[in-house]
Amino acid sequence: MASEPPLLSMSGITKSFPGVRALDGVDLDVLAGEVHCLLGQNGAGKSTLIKVLAGAHQPDTGTIRWRGEGVTLRSPIAAMRLGIATIYQELDLVEHLSVAENVHLGHEPTAAGFVVRGKAAKESTAVLLKRLGHAEIDPARLVGELSAAQQQIVSMARALSHDVRLIVMDEPSAALDPDEVDNLFRIVGDLTAAGVAVVYISHRLEEIRRIGDRVTVLKDGRAVANGLPAKSTPTREVVALMTGRNVEYVFPDRPVSPPPGEPVLKVQGLSRQGEFETLDLEVRPGEIVGLAGLVGSGRSEILETVYGARKPTAGQVLVDGRALKPGSVRAAVRAGLGLAPEERKAQALLMLESVTRNVSVSSMSRFSRGGWIDRGAELGAARAATRELSLRPDNPSVPVRTLSGGNQQKAVLARWLLRGCKVLLLDEPTRGVDVGARAELYAVIRRLADEGLAVLLVSSEVPEVLGLADRVLVLREGRVVHTAPARQLDEHRVLDLVMEGSPAS
Amino acid sequence: MTQPVSPPRDSSTDKVPAVQPPAWRGLMARADVRTLSLLGVLAALVLIGGITKPDEFLDTRNLQLVLTQASVIGVVTVGMTFVIVSGGIDLSVGAIVALASVWATTVATQEYGFAGILFTAVVVGVGCGLVNGVLIAYGAMVPFIATLAMLASARGLALQITDGKTQIVTVPSVLDLGERDAYVLGIPPLVLVFAVVTVIGWLVLNRTTFGRRTVAVGGNPEAARLAGIDVRRQRLYLYLLSGLCCGIAAFLLIVLSGSGQNTNGNLYELDAIAAAIIGGTLLTGGRGTITGSVLGVLIFTTITNIFALNNLQSDVQQIAKGAIIVAAVLVQRRTASTT
Numbered sequence: 001m002a003s004e005p006p007l008l009s010m011s012g013i014t015k016s017f018p019g020v021r022a023l024d025g026v027d028l029d030v031l032a033g034e035v036h037c038l039l040g041q042n043g044a045g046k047s048t049l050i051k052v053l054a055g056a057h058q059p060d061t062g063t064i065r066w067r068g069e070g071v072t073l074r075s076p077i078a079a080m081r082l083g084i085a086t087i088y089q090e091l092d093l094v095e096h097l098s099v100a101e102n103v104h105l106g107h108e109p110t111a112a113g114f115v116v117r118g119k120a121a122k123e124s125t126a127v128l129l130k131r132l133g134h135a136e137i138d139p140a141r142l143v144g145e146l147s148a149a150q151q152q153i154v155s156m157a158r159a160l161s162h163d164v165r166l167i168v169m170d171e172p173s174a175a176l177d178p179d180e181v182d183n184l185f186r187i188v189g190d191l192t193a194a195g196v197a198v199v200y201i202s203h204r205l206e207e208i209r210r211i212g213d214r215v216t217v218l219k220d221g222r223a224v225a226n227g228l229p230a231k232s233t234p235t236r237e238v239v240a241l242m243t244g245r246n247v248e249y250v251f252p253d254r255p256v257s258p259p260p261g262e263p264v265l266k267v268q269g270l271s272r273q274g275e276f277e278t279l280d281l282e283v284r285p286g287e288i289v290g291l292a293g294l295v296g297s298g299r300s301e302i303l304e305t306v307y308g309a310r311k312p313t314a315g316q317v318l319v320d321g322r323a324l325k326p327g328s329v330r331a332a333v334r335a336g337l338g339l340a341p342e343e344r345k346a347q348a349l350l351m352l353e354s355v356t357r358n359v360s361v362s363s364m365s366r367f368s369r370g371g372w373i374d375r376g377a378e379l380g381a382a383r384a385a386t387r388e389l390s391l392r393p394d395n396p397s398v399p400v401r402t403l404s405g406g407n408q409q410k411a412v413l414a415r416w417l418l419r420g421c422k423v424l425l426l427d428e429p430t431r432g433v434d435v436g437a438r439a440e441l442y443a444v445i446r447r448l449a450d451e452g453l454a455v456l457l458v459s460s461e462v463p464e465v466l467g468l469a470d471r472v473l474v475l476r477e478g479r480v481v482h483t484a485p486a487r488q489l490d491e492h493r494v495l496d497l498v499m500e501g502s503p504a505s
Numbered sequence: 506m507t508q509p510v511s512p513p514r515d516s517s518t519d520k521v522p523a524v525q526p527p528a529w530r531g532l533m534a535r536a537d538v539r540t541l542s543l544l545g546v547l548a549a550l551v552l553i554g555g556i557t558k559p560d561e562f563l564d565t566r567n568l569q570l571v572l573t574q575a576s577v578i579g580v581v582t583v584g585m586t587f588v589i590v591s592g593g594i595d596l597s598v599g600a601i602v603a604l605a606s607v608w609a610t611t612v613a614t615q616e617y618g619f620a621g622i623l624f625t626a627v628v629v630g631v632g633c634g635l636v637n638g639v640l641i642a643y644g645a646m647v648p649f650i651a652t653l654a655m656l657a658s659a660r661g662l663a664l665q666i667t668d669g670k671t672q673i674v675t676v677p678s679v680l681d682l683g684e685r686d687a688y689v690l691g692i693p694p695l696v697l698v699f700a701v702v703t704v705i706g707w708l709v710l711n712r713t714t715f716g717r718r719t720v721a722v723g724g725n726p727e728a729a730r731l732a733g734i735d736v737r738r739q740r741l742y743l744y745l746l747s748g749l750c751c752g753i754a755a756f757l758l759i760v761l762s763g764s765g766q767n768t769n770g771n772l773y774e775l776d777a778i779a780a781a782i783i784g785g786t787l788l789t790g791g792r793g794t795i796t797g798s799v800l801g802v803l804i805f806t807t808i809t810n811i812f813a814l815n816n817l818q819s820d821v822q823q824i825a826k827g828a829i830i831v832a833a834v835l836v837q838r839r840t841a842s843t844t
Contacts (some may be wrong), residue, residue: 333733
């Protein structure tokens with residue numbers, strides 16, 4: 001094998017987005033016929049790396065060699081032509097087309113320029129589905145009618161309909177039942193036996209042990225370990241690689257004693273079908289409560305349901321002892337809740353507007369009389385709120401889109417500070433924030449708590465929850481599996497709790 | 506991509522109060538590139554009109570006529586701008602104008618005189634807007650489809666009311682408004698109504714919570730909802746507003762033509778959307794200016810007038826309008842990407 005060049009060899013790949021360096025010189029070698037696992041916490045750069053590999057992102061620097069020859073993956077089609085197929089976590093199927101049409105999308109069998117409907121496509125699709133162990137899926141059915149697991153099979157069939165030499169699977173097991181996972185592993189085994197390489201991304205260590213050959217660990221946009229043996233590397237070492245900090249985060253001091261007083265936020269038996277179940281929690285003024293869990297553990301869904309953006313199937317949310325109208329954001333905001341959502345740009349910010357208008361949007365009645373806005377008062381209040389959080393630049397008239405990620409987050413916090421909210425719900429507060437700016441954001445959040453705000457924090461980065469929160473609830477598959485004061489937990493313990501086993505075990 | 510220049514902003518850009526430049530420089534800084542270029546186009550058109558038909562185009566009566574014609578579609582465009590800024594679309598404006606104009610000019614309505622006609626036109630407009638708004642905001646219908654349905658039914662109802670006949674207005678006080686005696690300092694009353702609607706529209710969009718909510722809903726509906734804005738109620742109000750503008754426009758049309766017809770307002774929806782687009786309103790919502798839309802209307806009306814004076818057929822006009830829309834969007838994309 002030493003004489004033969006790797007199937008794929010990426011070296012020194014860097015990729016920056018405004019405010020974030022997503023990849024910082026990553027190397028990755030993939031051999032034909034192996035299962036190469038990519039590990040790393042959220043934000044480590046896995047998604048960006050596979051998008052570069054799929055031709056969806058262009059790297060800023062670095063080289064890609066395919067079977068020993070330098071290549072440029074200009075577009076997803078270019079990657080596909082080489083034989084690189086990617087199955088994304090969010091499936092990219094067209095719901096209103098049939099299974100066969102989806103499988104052959106973009107390379108439909110044609111005759112004289114017309115798409116051939118009918119047999120040929122359906123038959124070749126049926127063959128592929130049978131090969132994938134799902135002969136029961138009818139190629140003529142609409143993809144929108146299939147289950148998530150079946151859609152994934154269709155996505156895989158599409159990948160295999162090309163002459164594929166490397167398949168990237170992004171958390172393929174996340175949406176699957178245990179027996180479906182077994183089928184997936186059988187497929188992966190068949191593929192590698194035929195000489196196809198698989199790049200496999202998963203959070204579940206035990207899966208990597210079962211099917212992986214080698215492991216590359218990403219952290220903060222760098223590959224901290226290349227090609228470790230998947231079966232024999234101790235779990236402790238893998239976890240240490242994933243979590244080992246290049247940059248020590250500085251967390252603010254906690255108050256010595258837990259804050260006294262009645263809980264301002266009470267959540268009782270809150271459930272949402274298929275997302276999370278019978279959640280109970282309380283947050284006191286001055287307290288930061290953290291929810292730790294992986295993607296898919298129901299973290300964001302919990303926050304959005306508490307906030308009224310989703311309607312619970314059972315349970316209630318009380319603020320100062322009064323139950324909120326379920327599923328009403330306006331009721332939650334009026335009662336004193338504020339949300340800094342996970343997707344800042346999509347869910348919180350008005351990207352075309354100034355900082356002032358983003359900050360004032362939830363408190364407009366305070367600067368207006370009969371609907372008429374006193375812009376002087378508005379600007380003054382926005383300036384006071386953004387100064388309080390030392391938002392840079394110190395000019396609230398600039399468009400919010402020109403700010404860095406950390407300062408955009410401060411603009412969202414300033415919105416709720418100005419509104420005078422009592423409970424702040426923070427969903428991944430440092431996502432897309434520079435490492436350097438995080439410490440400052442942590443200090444801001446702690447100060448807001450010290451001033452009497454109750455904070456409910458969600459993060460997939462365990463150290464962040466442990467470092468910032470007073471109390472931590474560990475979530476797994478929509479249930480709280482452990483509750484403890486943050487100082488009684490460490491990162492390994494939490495990772496063990498959230499990662500151990502598959503959903504059935 | 507990033508240059509140390511401030512990007513073009515709408516005229517409501519917040520001033521930095523620390524520095525107080527002279528008033529005229531503030532005005533220059535606030536009038537963005539787009540407004541200036543639209544003014545430039547309008548000036549060029551006036552120049553072309555003045556050169557090709559110096560006597561006829563620059564005649565006071567002709568200019569009054571251009572402005573009067575701009576008034577009806579202009580009022581509709583102000584309402585349309587609000588709807589588009591909110592991320593919606595109202596295809597039914599022309600049909601609402603038709604329905605309001607025929608309902609307000611039935612024999613029965615005319616018995617109530619001036620007030621009856623005005624009242625009916627406005628109520629019919631607002632009523633249609635209410636139906637649009639309820640379907641879109643609370644019935645979760647796509648604006649394109651809901652207003653397309655309204656377009657069809659309102660036109661049908663207008664035809665049913667008139668039976669295809671022109672309804673002549675016999676109320677003298679209404680007809681007098683269109684006469685030269687009613688002009689104020691040489692300005693036709695219809696143009697004054699247009700001016701007032703424009704100023705109110707500008708103030709509402711730029712200086713009120715209603716305007717802010719409109720922009721927020723159009724720029725990012727999810728963020729608006731999570732910020733505590735009642736997105737659905739805001740959408741309802743916006744279609745009511747558009748309906749109200751159609752009602753007012755219908756009244757202006759009644760005064761202008763001295764009649765009500767079921768063919769009134771034909772293709773107003775396209776003219777209003779086109780004017781808003783070349784005025785810089787984003788069809789995806791979140792950004793738009795009343796100033797730009799009104800300039801868009803004036804540009805279109807002036808073109809029509811110049812072409813008519815030069816005896817060019819309406820097919821040439823249509824081609825020119827299409828070219829202008831494409832050119833305006835291309836220019837805007839360039840200015841947007843260089844900031």
